[in-house]
Amino acid sequence: MPRPFDRSKKRLAVPLWYERTLALILLANYGLVLFDLTYIPLRDFWLQGTVQLSVKVGPFHRVFPKQPVRIFPFNITPYYDWVKGIEPYRSTTAYLELVDELNSKLDEQALDGAGNVQQAQEIDNILAELRQDSAQMIIENPFQIANKTGTFERIKNRMRLHVFGSTDASATESFETFWSKEYLLKNGLTSQLLFFDREIRPLIATNYFREIGENGQPVDNFGLIDFPFFLIFLVDFLGRTRLISLRYRGISWVDAMLWRWYDLFLFLPFFRWLRIIPLTVRLDKAKLMDLNKVKGQATQGFVAIIAEDMTEVIVVRLVEQMQQLVREGALRKILDRAKTTQYIDLNNRNELVEIIRIVSQVLLQKVLPEVEPEVQDFMLYNMQSSLGQIQGYTQLQSLPGVKNMQREMMANMIAIFYQRILTILQSFLEQDKEFERLLENLLTKLTTELNLELNQQHHLEDIEELLIDFLEEFKINYLQKLSEADIERILGNTAI
Known part of the structure; x- marks a missing residue:
């Protein structure tokens, strides 16, 4: 593992001015590469420096403008044609x-x-x-060699x-x-x-002849122009990788070269357009371009591509594993936990009892006291509704003071009853070993009897079959229909 940066070797750090100089040299080289790649398709423009748009759709044919517009004042083809063997x-x-x-x-x-x-x-x-x-020109078509038959037709x-x-x-x-x-x-x-x-x-002036080399390909002398840049990048690459191997213990020179893998695109004599990769890295490190947003978008786009498939595969696999557990009798083992010898207890505690205790404590000590007014109103309304169905009750309420007195009495009764029940239930939740033992016996007896009855009536097999079918339907209808839009929405809410 590479160790952290050693402050005693700060002198080995690459200065910012050097980073920027190399980044600008690489930027100039990449601009030259793009010019070379587009020189043949755009040679007519570099020859004449004019622009004219031709639109032809079926019988409709128009040229805009009627006369070509000159936007580049120089003819650079005499200086660059030799590079392409033209x-x-x-x-x-x-x-x-x-x-x-x-x-x-x-x-x-x-x-x-x-x-x-x-x-x-x-x-x-x-x-x-x-x-x-x-x-003779019409018969021989001299424009064919330069792939300009379309120009000849014009x-x-x-x-x-x-x-x-x-x-x-x-x-x-x-x-x-x-x-x-x-x-x-x-x-x-x-x-x-x-x-x-x-x-x-x-149009005739745009025609040319391009030499064919001994390798059977058109002559291309761009390597002669690119060679000085190649030497600069090679020296820089060797120096940087050597510096990395000196700064980090356990990193060899070859490992450092692999560390700077993106710089290898600078030495390829083909696919030179891939130099955009080291160029963007260099511009970012030289602080000439802020690529944080670009990195975020690229990362999010990459994650979005694989997240949909990965999510579907993982969750579907989880559902299939649950189906397999049901087929292997996991439901029976859960119901028959007390009798099975294969169940592993990690802490010698009954987690179900503890969960009931915690939920009950929160419910009785925090929740129910807070909702007491609402519970009282609810019970009072139901009692009044029940008494309203008794014959003669409505006439009794019409007597002066009876209605208010009756409502106050019922409210007091409900409050006393609610407090008594709450006090009794809270007393059960005190650290009472006997309560825990009885609750555990109750749960054990309940699951045992439930398991026994389900097995006797063959309901357990039906439940297992229905559960497997339900998981299969859930997998087909929901998990395998995860859309890319859902993934994009999820990633959009996630900071990457």
Whole structure:
């Protein structure tokens, strides 16, 4: 057993500033872990920094707001993509570069052939290449590798709606029409390129290629970032556990490591989100967060989970044990206590006699004297009611002074009778060995005769059977229907 803290070793205690420093380092590390875990699902946001809500229920489809709202001003993907082994997808990147090349050379005069012939030919070649690359993109679906097929469907639907006004049109024909000279001239060059830059380009730009490592899993270099934190936590863990083994006699270094079991989550290269466990413990110990209420709720929730089953099992087991005792003849042994040789008497006293004596003392010395007025009123009322049924009594009460005199006489009689009976009964409760002997003989004779008569008439077997059935019904109807709400109510009234 670990001994209490030795005051001579206060110098071994961990200072509060150190606790807080390590807690803040762990908090920063956990924030980085959460960022890494959510980076792939939220990469579109980190790439563009915009938010737009799309709601689609059956035929109903709305986007709020119409234009994405920028809430994050920086593009951090060039700095973090290498951690996840992300590279630009070649075909989609080349597609956007080809559109940029078209933007740099395109104008109204070159598009309708009124300008430089060589420039017009280059524009025709770019448009033809865009139509060809669009058709190839639709066939190959380069977004599938990045698990962005849904994004690709949004691109095709937006192009269908823009060109033909319906999502049922052909995506290939939509792109082919959009990148045609006739369509661009007819619908306005500037507005069409603006539509592409606002609606199509951001979706295509979200596509990427992620490398696959030799282990068959996508490349993940987060361990390189996490390694410095790993070293800090490892040194801290070894130091703390060594300190525990020095502070407490009988605790080895390995035992101290088991004592700090929650810190082991800091060294797992997987399930890093479980570091929330040591983080909450560290923040609590560093007094940067008060977790008393959280602890209480967690404890109460845990207790509530098991209390219902445990309560039902324990109480049902108790009832079944009572049924088994009845089957084994416990009721017969109780009734035949005086004759049985297997009954164990711990104090050589008849507990039933003592219980009767104690209850009688309290009843006669404390309770009955206090309720004397109520008893007198009750008896007086009943006597008057009984006398009222006698013929001629009512006429007798009509005489002057008879009614009050009769009431006073009956009240005095009742008071004298009540005091006499109370005095006699109290005298019986004095330490009288003969009284105890006679009372014990009376109880013994009573139980013996009751047991004899029940056995002769075979009533005892019926009572045992009925008692067993009653316990079974009680178990089914009440004990096995303990609800979780009852447990929650009980725990809510209990301080945990």
